[in-house]
Amino acid sequence: MNIIEAKNLLYNYKKYNGDNIADTLISAIHDLNIQIEQGSFVTIAGENGSGKSTFAKMIVALLFPTSGALYLDGKKIEKESVPWNLCESAGIVFQNPDNQIISSIVEEDVGFGPENLGIPSKEILERVCNSLKDVGMLEYRYCSPNQLSGGQKQKIAIAGVLAMQPKCIILDEPTAMLDPQGRAQVIQTIRDLNKTKGITIVLITHYMEEAVCSDKVYVMHKGAIVLSGPPDELFERTDDIEQYGLEVPQVTLLANKLKEAGLPIGKGIITEEQLINEIMQKAEQCLCRH
Ligand SMILES: Nc1ncnc2c1ncn2[C@@H]1O[C@H](COP(=O)(O)OP(=O)(O)OP(=O)(O)O)[C@@H](O)[C@H]1O
Ligand SMILES: [Mg+2]
Known part of the structure; x- marks a missing residue:
């Protein structure tokens, strides 16, 4: 079963002039087609401005298709009808952990999402405990996120998404602001979540080293998928990859x-x-x- 499917997807940003009139369209996603199988670990790579973040935001209904179709967990993503329980299908982790942590105590931060869903307190506690355990951060539950390293903060952000029990986690360059140790921790964590819990992982990254543990790598260019394949086959095509501004x-x-x-x-x-x-x-x- 496909957890994510895009058919001839298009997204245009509108650029507004001084009079607040949209006078230019910026084509960020242009005829994108992709099928991501539930339980898989996929990497999306692409040079700056290729449309990766725009696509990631569309999957979690932060942006809506200009045309074409996008399905998440079998449901069409449309402005008129965003599923109320979308966060049980997919959650997103962004680049900067500091922008994602909102509470001054780790466990409160992780419990924020389920609390907003109106989940009973006892279950929230269980979810918080399990999510922190899953990312190896349970011992920090009473700490302030300020005391944590970048990698640890990112794991707290992942735990926050996990607490919503999503089938799929999209990570938009989650290691871009981390040192090598933090990067390794985050990649190991998402690998484990995929292997042990079967959570679909969509990892967006510039670092091809991070793509080696994925089942399939997609390369984006000018808003479309231009190359795809298992990492060992795709990386054989060094020239093709370099043509799209990436390095094997x-x-x-x-x-x-x-x-x-x-x-x-x-x-x-x-x-x-x-x-x-x-x-x-x-x-x-x-x-x-x-
Ligand atoms: N809010 C916005 N308003 C107008 N144009 C935008 C906006 N956000 C992105 N764009 C444009 O859309 C295109 C795709 O941008 P996007 O951020 O999706 O690319 P990206 O692949 O994530 O790049 P990066 O690797 O730098 O994060 C680019 O041309 C970008 O300039
Ligand atoms: Mg981006």
Whole structure:
């Protein structure tokens, strides 16, 4: 089943002049077609201005299609009829954790969403506990978010979305403002949520290294999907990816260089571990021969 489906989707921003009259249209999404299967982990990458954030906002009904159709969890996203329980289908995490945390105590912040849904207090407490546990932050429940690192704050923002028990979480460049350690923590957390809870993950990122753990990578350009495939197959197409302003992971570049230099390295190398194994195997074969 598809949790997200877009058909010939279009979105135009209106630019207003001094008299508050919309005189220009900016085409942000242009004939976008995509199907995202429930339970999958997908990455959407694309250069600045390619329409990633606009699409993310459309999925959670913060923006509505200019034309075409967008379905979330089988329901059409339309301005006239936003499902009241949309947050049980999808939640979104943005780039800057400071803009998403609204309470001065972690557990209150995580419970804010369910409280607004009118969920009974006992269940809110349970949800808060479980969500904080799921992101490995339960011990910080009584802390102030101000005392946390960027990565920890982002995990609190994820817990806040989790407390709504959504089928799908969209993360719009959640690691862009984090140090390498924070980035690794956030990526590990969303990987675990996908693997252990079957939550669909839509990760929007500029870092192709983060895409290696996804089932499928989509590349956006000028508001449309221009490339897609499993990461190991897609990253083989270095030239195509670079054409759209992106870079394949460093380790894939290194594997390509080693191949060019004459080492018989196999295809689809996207992690350091794979490259090490490949080199070790070839070295062992070489030693056996001599
Ligand atoms: N509020 C807005 N009003 C007018 N135009 C906008 C608005 N937000 C985005 N745009 C334009 O829409 C296009 C798509 O922008 P969007 O933010 O969706 O891209 P993005 O892929 O998320 O970029 P980035 O990688 O920089 O976050 C760009 O041309 C952008 O300038
Ligand atoms: Mg963006």
